Amino acid sequence: MTLNRLKQFIxxxxxxxxxxxxxxxIVGIIFNxxxxxxxxxxxxxxxxxxxxxxxxxxxxxxxxxxxxxxxAVGSVLALVAVCSAKMAIHWGWSGWLVxxxxxxxxxxxxxxxxxxxxxxxxxPFIATLSMMAFAxxxxxxxxxxxxxxxxxxxxDGTYRNVDVPALFRRIDSRLLGENVSVVTLIFxxxxxxxWVALARHRWGRYLFAIGGNxxxxxxxxxxxxxAKIGAYMASxxxxxxxxxCQAAQEQQGDPEAGTGYExxxxxxxxxxxxxxxxxxxxxxxxxxxxxxIGYLEKILSINAVPDAGRLMLTGVIIVAAVLTQRRRRSx
Amino acid sequence: MAAxxxxxxxxxxxxxxxxxxxxxxxxxxxxxxxxRFGRVTVLEGVDFTIRSGExxxxxxxxxxxxxxxxxxxxxxxxxxxxxxxxxxxxVGVAVIHQELSLIGPMSVADNIFLGRSxxxxxxxxxxxxxxxxxxxxxxxxxxxxVQRPVETFPIAVQQLIEIAKALSQNARVMVMDEPTSAxxxxxxxxxxxxxxxxxxxxxxxxxxxxxxxxxERIADHITVLRDGKLVGSTPARELPxxxxxxxxxxxxxxxxxxxxxxxxxxxxxxLESFDVPGAAxxxxxxxxxxxxxxxxxxxxxxxxxxxxxxxxxxxxxITGEAWLDREKKRFTSPAQAIANGLGLLTNDRKATGLxxxxxxxxNATLAGLRELSPGGWxxxxxEREAAEKTTAPMKLRAASLEMxxxxxxxxxxxxxxxxxxxxxxxxxxxxxxPTRGIDIAxxxxxxQLIDELTGQGIAILLITSEMPELMTLSDRIIVLHRGTITAxxxxxxxxxxxxLAAAMGAAA
Numbered sequence: 012m013t014l015n016r017l018k019q020f021i022x023x024x025x026x027x028x029x030x031x032x033x034x035x036x037i038v039g040i041i042f043n044x045x046x047x048x049x050x051x052x053x054x055x056x057x058x059x060x061x062x063x064x065x066x067x068x069x070x071x072x073x074x075x076x077x078x079x080x081x082x083a084v085g086s087v088l089a090l091v092a093v094c095s096a097k098m099a100i101h102w103g104w105s106g107w108l109v110x111x112x113x114x115x116x117x118x119x120x121x122x123x124x125x126x127x128x129x130x131x132x133x134x135p136f137i138a139t140l141s142m143m144a145f146a147x148x149x150x151x152x153x154x155x156x157x158x159x160x161x162x163x164x165x166x167d168g169t170y171r172n173v174d175v176p177a178l179f180r181r182i183d184s185r186l187l188g189e190n191v192s193v194v195t196l197i198f199x200x201x202x203x204x205x206w207v208a209l210a211r212h213r214w215g216r217y218l219f220a221i222g223g224n225x226x227x228x229x230x231x232x233x234x235x236x237x238a239k240i241g242a243y244m245a246s247x248x249x250x251x252x253x254x255x256c257q258a259a260q261e262q263q264g265d266p267e268a269g270t271g272y273e274x275x276x277x278x279x280x281x282x283x284x285x286x287x288x289x290x291x292x293x294x295x296x297x298x299x300x301x302x303x304i305g306y307l308e309k310i311l312s313i314n315a316v317p318d319a320g321r322l323m324l325t326g327v328i329i330v331a332a333v334l335t336q337r338r339r340r341s342x
Numbered sequence: 343m344a345a346x347x348x349x350x351x352x353x354x355x356x357x358x359x360x361x362x363x364x365x366x367x368x369x370x371x372x373x374x375x376x377x378r379f380g381r382v383t384v385l386e387g388v389d390f391t392i393r394s395g396e397x398x399x400x401x402x403x404x405x406x407x408x409x410x411x412x413x414x415x416x417x418x419x420x421x422x423x424x425x426x427x428x429x430x431x432x433v434g435v436a437v438i439h440q441e442l443s444l445i446g447p448m449s450v451a452d453n454i455f456l457g458r459s460x461x462x463x464x465x466x467x468x469x470x471x472x473x474x475x476x477x478x479x480x481x482x483x484x485x486x487x488v489q490r491p492v493e494t495f496p497i498a499v500q501q502l503i504e505i506a507k508a509l510s511q512n513a514r515v516m517v518m519d520e521p522t523s524a525x526x527x528x529x530x531x532x533x534x535x536x537x538x539x540x541x542x543x544x545x546x547x548x549x550x551x552x553x554x555x556x557x558e559r560i561a562d563h564i565t566v567l568r569d570g571k572l573v574g575s576t577p578a579r580e581l582p583x584x585x586x587x588x589x590x591x592x593x594x595x596x597x598x599x600x601x602x603x604x605x606x607x608x609x610x611x612x613l614e615s616f617d618v619p620g621a622a623x624x625x626x627x628x629x630x631x632x633x634x635x636x637x638x639x640x641x642x643x644x645x646x647x648x649x650x651x652x653x654x655x656x657x658x659x660i661t662g663e664a665w666l667d668r669e670k671k672r673f674t675s676p677a678q679a680i681a682n683g684l685g686l687l688t689n690d691r692k693a694t695g696l697x698x699x700x701x702x703x704x705n706a707t708l709a710g711l712r713e714l715s716p717g718g719w720x721x722x723x724x725e726r727e728a729a730e731k732t733t734a735p736m737k738l739r740a741a742s743l744e745m746x747x748x749x750x751x752x753x754x755x756x757x758x759x760x761x762x763x764x765x766x767x768x769x770x771x772x773x774x775x776p777t778r779g780i781d782i783a784x785x786x787x788x789x790q791l792i793d794e795l796t797g798q799g800i801a802i803l804l805i806t807s808e809m810p811e812l813m814t815l816s817d818r819i820i821v822l823h824r825g826t827i828t829a830x831x832x833x834x835x836x837x838x839x840x841x842l843a844a845a846m847g848a849a850a
Contacts, residue, residue, distance in 0.1 A: 212720060213715040223698065227693075230653070234677060
């Protein structure tokens with residue numbers, strides 16, 4: 012009986028992703044870089060580095076399950092990084108204002124993307140590609156093309172330094188005896204929110220139904236338009252959280268931040284086992300995908316694999332992971 | 343198209359001859375065919391012979407093993423028990439599926455020669471391909487422009503294009519899997535005429551159908567499968583319908599379903615001067631509680647669109663007036679219609695009825711989810727309970743309610759689609775082809791359910807393209823022709839001839 016259940020688990024998407032994660036960890040144990048892999052700080056940093064991507068992956072999971080895609084997450088991250096840095100550093104706003112304002116900016120971008128696809132019926136790929144360009148441009152406009160950092164130019168051309176805002180220092184700190192990054196905790200909170208929405212709220216069921224068969228969902232009374240706009244808005248919110256964390260970690264707002272992050276985040280969602288066709292997947296799977304890619308990156312970096320090799324290997328491993336998933340599914 | 347009709351009338355004349363003087367030679371002999379998936383045996387010791395110039399009906403309920411046999415015949419499954427012997431060299435087999443395998447945006451010619459276009463130095467020789475394609479299409483009595491994209495033609499024509507493609511590949515055996523499910527009566531007749539032509543060319547035809555009248559019209563030989571085993575194989579004339587049905591279901595019963603006399607309640611639905619642009623005009627009708635009103639019509643009658651329009655699926659383009667329980671209503675979205683107690687079972691469960699990737703519970707509760715999740719928070723236990731309750735009266739055969747709907751048989755999928763509408767406790771149910779593509783046992787169960795629902799005072803508007811079903815279930819029949827009502831009959835007045843005449847637009 013238990014053996015049967017084990018077999019069933021191994022055959023499921025969650026089982027496959029778990030096995031992949033286990034393999035990655037075994038590779039880490041073997042290539043442990045003289046014991047570096049066994050240090051707590053290594054794991055803390057692996058999780059922290061994966062967290063920003065992971066937040067983007069949370070929003071993408073919602074959008075992808077509804078049958079869409081959001082390419083704008085990296086650009087929205089940059090826009091929010093720039094704006095939050097401007098508010099916190101230049102204008103000296105308190106965190107109680109910066110956080111809601113940042114989230115609002117992210118949500119607004121997502122809502123526009125959602126409105127373009129759900130109401131104007133522009134293909135999600137195109138709509139979010141436009142938003143990707145627009146948000147990046149807006150980030151550069153807002154920052155004047157410069158990084159927004161605590162080093163500010165005076166009117167006479169000299170420079171002065173202002174303090175790093177408390178909000179950024181708080182986000183970039185560690186808790187529990189320096190063992191957990193606050194950024195990781197924010198990521199965990201994002202996962203929890205997305206999981207609750209998908210698995211426990213009516214809206215989550217609607218997203219699955221829309222991704223599986225939009226017309227059937229509509230004819231069953233599902234408010235397709237609102238559910239979809241909501242998914243893109245949520246994606247914008249999670250991107251904003253990622254943007255805040257990015258700005259806090261860099262202690263500056265870089266308009267070039269997050270370039271290419273959308274692809275890593277999509278890879279995390281897909282490796283977890285959520286279908287790009289929509290209708291199938293889940294937040295647990297995405298968490299596994301985030302851990303797989305996060306640990307992979309960390310293991311390659313502690314073994315000092317050069318960047319060129321790292322990128323190529325990452326590409327190969329993504330394909331391998333997706334191929335094993337497919338082979339198991341067909342048999 | 344006028345020329346087409348002529349060609350076919352000629353061929354019809356010949357076909358009556360061909361029935362008598364047919365020379366039959368075996369084309370393909372399948373012996374002792376068996377197939378297993380894991381520990382499940384889906385076929386066991388089946389013999390099946392296809393002869394030239396013969397229409398061989400393959401009958402059986404859903405899940406009897408018909409499609410597995412066809413997949414072995416078509417070479418899709420290479421791994422099976424038994425032998426497939428091709429008697430005249432390499433006999434080609436073409437399978438014409440319910441879902442056509444043509445590529446919509448490509449031209450007719452490109453489709454016919456897909457993957458084997460005539461080429462010169464590696465480039466497709468367009469002129470030659472066009473001429474060849476036109477020749478094959480003409481051979482079937484079709485006068486169409488082969489450069490037009492396939493998707494611009496109606497389904498019936500697309501089916502003929504697929505047959506032309508099969509012929510051009512020298513296929514001697516043609517497998518047709520419920521080819522008439524999307525065709526109207528004249529189109530069916532044209533297809534059957536074509537089948538006669540194919541017979542004369544020495545083709546062997548394997549025909550899968552759930553429709554008794556079709557089987558009676560074209561069968562030469564009938565093979566019946568049940569639970570993966572061969573029940574019998576006999577010339578058609580030796581197998582009267584009652585016996586065929588008993589072979590299929592394994593027990594004798596009368597084909598007629600006794601609908602109990604309804605107790606009619608108050609008026610539940612009334613339409614006045616109801617218009618669905620481009621589909622239906624000036625529709626006036628009423629349905630009372632406990633009543634089944636059948637909407638009859640051929641393809642293009644606008645009946646399906648009328649139901650979709652009433653249900654709010656087209657948004658706010660509808661004009662005219664609708665009353666539900668004597669209250670004037672106007673639905674501009676399905677969500678509104680559902681909130682007011684209207685349910686619409688669509689005519690295509692795969693495309694518009696169910697979410698195949700979701701569980702039975704998720705599908706059965708989708709329309710009523712708002713009520714089942716107060717404040718937006720879902721309550722899985724309540725959902726399960728609700729799904730158990732709505733599927734209970736329909737003998738759903740599923741391993742568990744968590745199963746994906748896509749893994750169920752057609753009949754069971756249809757029951758889940760119906761369960762979804764029972765969940766909202768409807769006042770009026772709109773049923774569009776409630777038994778399309780499902781086996782006789784499941785059909786009967788759905789008839790039973792319709793009977794029970796009307797017993798609870800629900801009003802039902804029913805569309806069906808099967809005359810016996812229409813006559814069996816309807817208390818009143820309204821006939822549509824090109825979007826307008828041409829006749830209305832009570833149960834006693836109605837006869838298939840009168841209905842068909844009205845549906846074809848003949849003056850009463």
